[in-house]
Structure formats: C-alpha cells, structure tokens
Amino acid sequence: MSDRLQAPRGTFDVLPEQAALRHGVEQSARRILESAGYRRIETPTFEATELFKRTVGESTDIVQKEMYTFEDGGGRSLTLRPEVTAPIVRSYLEHGMHRLAQPVKLWYLSSCFRYERAQAGRYRQFWQVGAEAIGSDDPSVDAELILLLRELLDEMGVRGAALRLSSLGTAASRARYRDLLQAHLRAHEERLAADVRERIELNPLRAFDSDDAGTREVMQSAPRLIDHLDADDREHFAAVRQLLDGEGIAYDLDGTLVRGLDYYTRTVFEFTSDALGAQSGVGGGGRYDGLAQELGGAPTPGIGWATGVERILLAAEERPVPEPVVDLYVALAEPAARARAFRIAAEARRAGVPAQLELAGRSMKGQMKHAARISARYVAIVSQEGIELKDMESGEHEPVASESAVIATVLRGRHVQ
Ligand code: HAM
Numbered sequence: 554m555s556d557r558l559q560a561p562r563g564t565f566d567v568l569p570e571q572a573a574l575r576h577g578v579e580q581s582a583r584r585i586l587e588s589a590g591y592r593r594i595e596t597p598t599f600e601a602t603e604l605f606k607r608t609v610g611e612s613t614d615i616v617q618k619e620m621y622t623f624e625d626g627g628g629r630s631l632t633l634r635p636e637v638t639a640p641i642v643r644s645y646l647e648h649g650m651h652r653l654a655q656p657v658k659l660w661y662l663s664s665c666f667r668y669e670r671a672q673a674g675r676y677r678q679f680w681q682v683g684a685e686a687i688g689s690d691d692p693s694v695d696a697e698l699i700l701l702l703r704e705l706l707d708e709m710g711v712r713g714a715a716l717r718l719s720s721l722g723t724a725a726s727r728a729r730y731r732d733l734l735q736a737h738l739r740a741h742e743e744r745l746a747a748d749v750r751e752r753i754e755l756n757p758l759r760a761f762d763s764d765d766a767g768t769r770e771v772m773q774s775a776p777r778l779i780d781h782l783d784a785d786d787r788e789h790f791a792a793v794r795q796l797l798d799g800e801g802i803a804y805d806l807d808g809t810l811v812r813g814l815d816y817y818t819r820t821v822f823e824f825t826s827d828a829l830g831a832q833s834g835v836g837g838g839g840r841y842d843g844l845a846q847e848l849g850g851a852p853t854p855g856i857g858w859a860t861g862v863e864r865i866l867l868a869a870e871e872r873p874v875p876e877p878v879v880d881l882y883v884a885l886a887e888p889a890a891r892a893r894a895f896r897i898a899a900e901a902r903r904a905g906v907p908a909q910l911e912l913a914g915r916s917m918k919g920q921m922k923h924a925a926r927i928s929a930r931y932v933a934i935v936s937q938e939g940i941e942l943k944d945m946e947s948g949e950h951e952p953v954a955s956e957s958a959v960i961a962t963v964l965r966g967r968h969v970q
Pocket of ligand 1: 635636637638667669674675676677678679680681683684685813814834835836837838839840856857858859860861862863864
C-alpha cells in the first residue's frame, strides 16, 4: 500500500462545521456591504502574471517570493491571484465600468494564494472578503469603507480589533519623501540589517518593517512620510479623520504603517487583533489612485480593503455551530419498505420539510438512536403495512393514514412551535 496523501502544506480542508461558520462571515459581509450599495463580483482564480508585477510591485515580497506562477500549455505566464484588487481594477477597465455611475462599488469573497511560511493564521490558500470603490476620490468613500470593515469585524465578534491609520500621499509627494528617507538610510548604512541595506534603492519604506534591532534604532529618527505630505493630501486626510471622529471610530495615527503592496496612495489602514498573535493583521487596505493608470487605463481613483476569513474566525469569540435542521427522519421497519420510505423522504423535501432517509441498514434500535443524535423532530417508521409517526420531543407515536398525512403532521407540528 502506498502512503496516504495529505492536503498540501499551508492549505486546509473546510470541514462541514467550519463551512457553517464561514457561511456566517459571508452572510454578514453580504448584508453589511450590500446595504451600502456594494455588489458582488468574482474574477478568475488566475491572471496574467504581468498584472501583479505591475500593480502589487516588483520589489514586494508577494511578487518576489510568494506567487504561484506557472506557464500554461500556450506558453503564457499565469499566476494564481495573491490578492483581488488588481484583478478587479483590470475588470473595471476591461468592461468599461467608467460608463456606470461612479464610484463603482464591488465586493468579493475569493480564494487567494501566497507561498508564505505556513503557521496559524497564515496559509498558502486563504479566503478574502473585500470591498472596492472605484471612480471617486471623495474622502467620504475612505471613511465609509473603514466604517463598513469596522462593522463587519464587530459583528463577527473579532476580539481587540484596533485600527491603525496613515496617509502615504500622492506619488509626487512620496517621491520627494523617498529621497529624504534614502538619504537618512545611507547616512546610517552601517547600522542597518543586510536585507534593508540591499533595498535602499528599490524599496526604502520596507525598512520600517524590519525586526532588526539596529535598523529599528535608525528608523526611530527617520523622517516620516506623514510629515511630508503636500497640501491636497493633508486636506484629504484631515477630511477622512474628521468623518471617522464624527462616527466615534477610534484609531491610532501610525506613520510607520507599511502595507505589503506598492499600489497605495493617500489613505492606508489596517485592523489588528491581539487575539491573533504574530499574524496580527485581520484586515486592511487603502487608496490606489494610480492603479488604473498602471494598467493602461485613464486616471481613476479607487480605494478598498480585504479581510481574511480565516483570521476573522481565529480572532472571533467562539460561537456554537448551528446544527442542521432535520424535521423528519424516515426509518425502515423492514427492508421491503424501502421504496415507500424513499418516496416519503422525497415528497417531504419537495414540500419544504428537511427530511433524511435511513441509508445505512441499521437495526430499528440503531435507527432511533441515530434519529436522536441528529435531533430529528419526527421519525416516520415505515413498513409495508403502514406508517407510524413518532414525535421525538413528547415520545408519543401514532399510526398515520398516508404519506401526505405524515408531511401534513410534520408541517403542522413545525408551525405550532
Ligand atoms: P493584504 O493586507 O495583503 O491586502 O491582505 C488582506 C488580508 O488578507 C489580511 O489582513 C489578512 O487578514 C489576509 N491574509 C493575507 N495573507 C494571508 C495568509 N497568507 N493567510 C491568511 N490570511 C491572509 C490585500 O490583499 C489588499 N488587496 C487589500 C486591499 C483591497 N487594498 C485595497 N483594496
């Protein structure tokens, strides 16, 4: 016998109990986002590799080491999506959504793939719920999206969720700031970690992310982008903050907030939960006013966020898994009653009664035990001579005249309660 195969490292099976919990996240996301006018979208699981290189950024960890990239039979380079924002902006441009009323508000629940070091809360295939609003640079969009994510996390019972907020400014103010930061890093080059030193040219901002003690010290006196925004950026950010303050949404202004994707401009934010340990980011996002242009479209502002379904569930209070409802269990008093039992179960379901049929050849005692285990409300005991219906709550049972009488009684019983 050969070894039994297992799911690939960093992936997991969604077993039925977990599926029920995940369904709860989906339902809350749908209700919260659709009530704000967001409509569901789904893009392909894989895209041209170029899409992520251009938007997420060549120098990011995601593009440098985490993408599942492969060549298809036609020699094209494709990549399993590591995130969904770039695909959605691609779709916006491809379908001429600029002709719709702006902003176009979309939400998704999609799988993502990143070759990361697997650990609790960090997987190689995971699911994101996300929202994107494309076509408006109004600060109200920023504040509203942050509010919607806050509501989703609160509704899911995510423990200790704190909001970090910052602004990265526009590309122009960032370019000026980058020069300042690079000068600071070069001036202290000998105290920096090797990987930070190597990235001074390509991605100096990542120095804020380093765990290295020497680098951290150097970064304490580094210039902060937030102090070098231009007047428009400052005004935009002030307006976002005013709206959040008005709603009583608490946040930490954090000029060191670095997101792992290159497309951000202006507002960026992240929710962390102390229930998550090392992988503390539960959801985050920001503006990407230059992304459509990177993809060859007209300048189009956009903003959005994504939150990991698994991280929400890890950070949420435990909640009971709802049991599936079984109104009727159809038991066989003898094998010859199979056709009749089969018909009763099928008819019951057609009438809207959740019904299950005995499928394992159990003894009568075994069938009654099983019915109790799945919390069936009624059991129909079917033989060639007749049908007996047992109310599992009261323990009472009586003969019933026909198949339809079984269903009528169960329906009546259900409505009485
Ligand atoms: P991100 O911060 O890379 O942003 O991912 C968003 C969320 O996905 C994280 O906060 C986390 O909950 C979850 N996540 C990320 N990586 C993993 C992983 N390996 N395992 C489990 N969960 C993970 C984005 O992806 C942006 N597209 C968000 C965005 C939307 N920005 C603008 N619009």
